[in-house]
Amino acid sequence: MALDSPPKRRHEQLDCTSVSEHSDLGPVSLVGAGPGDPELLTLRALRRLEVADVVLHDNLISEEVLRLVPQDAEMVNVGKRCGDVKDRGLQQQEIHDLMLAHSRRGRRVVRLKCGDPFVFGRGGEELEFLVKHQVPFEVVPGITSALGVSASIQVPLTHRSFDTNHVHFCTGQSQARTLPDLNWSELAKSAMKQTAVFYMGLKSLDKICSTLREHGAPDDTPMALVESGTTPQEETLFSTLSSMPEDVKKQKFGRGGPALIFLGPTAAFPAHLRQLSGRPLKRARGKDWCEKQSVSDAEA
């Protein structure tokens, strides 16, 4: 079903500079929205959204999730693209000030962040700010994109027969938009023994691959690239460490959505499953569960 864009919401200008004492501060909930599919929200996240007076959300929260916010709640896009330091809307301090200003009006504030607030999400910084200002707070975890997307593309993060017994989440980009200061030789050494998931790494893909190869990671290490995982726009590309940079260019991969890079043996797992099945994989969709329900209803 095609969805219209979410309705425009009222957006009141608040005085964020007021420093007067407030006894009835509204609570602020740092809520993880998960990777995009609204069915991957936690129950608690849904409950907070349903009663929020104001929702301060990042740019990449999916429309389907935003639709769950009641019509009478104020919604403010604070404009930070998940992981893209370019095109940043409000600066972090302005977001802090907004949370405080709404809380000082006694409102229930949901600060809605993609994935999980504590995984590359600046949740820690926002929490420090709230605590410093005595604002009642909570953190509602979300499914971090590495977990949601790995399930969506059938790449297990660990697998005994693939000798993959640990997982490494890292960022593919530093604040200076260069390669982050990671232990590249360790990453290269473990390439065939773990699943490394790079967040925010698409722009540095070529450099990530060449650096890992220079440090001795095998050329044929399986690799998967996923954009807008778990959403209807999900795109995947499966390749290897040496071929991925060229494959991305050849296939004109990517429409500008958030992307994750999976590196390690289980990135070849979907191919292994197809081999096992001998035909295209048969995935159960939401409607299959509804149909099943109606069969048992009919039997009852």
Ligand SMILES: C[S@@+](CC[C@H](N)C(=O)[O-])C[C@H]1O[C@@H](n2cnc3c(N)ncnc32)[C@H](O)[C@@H]1O
């Ligand atoms: C600033 S980080 C925020 C991560 C988020 N807190 C989480 O737990 O997933 C943004 C990065 O998360 C990844 N990301 C978020 N949602 C994604 C999705 N649906 N598909 C692929 N990658 C996603 C991308 O690497 C993006 O650049």
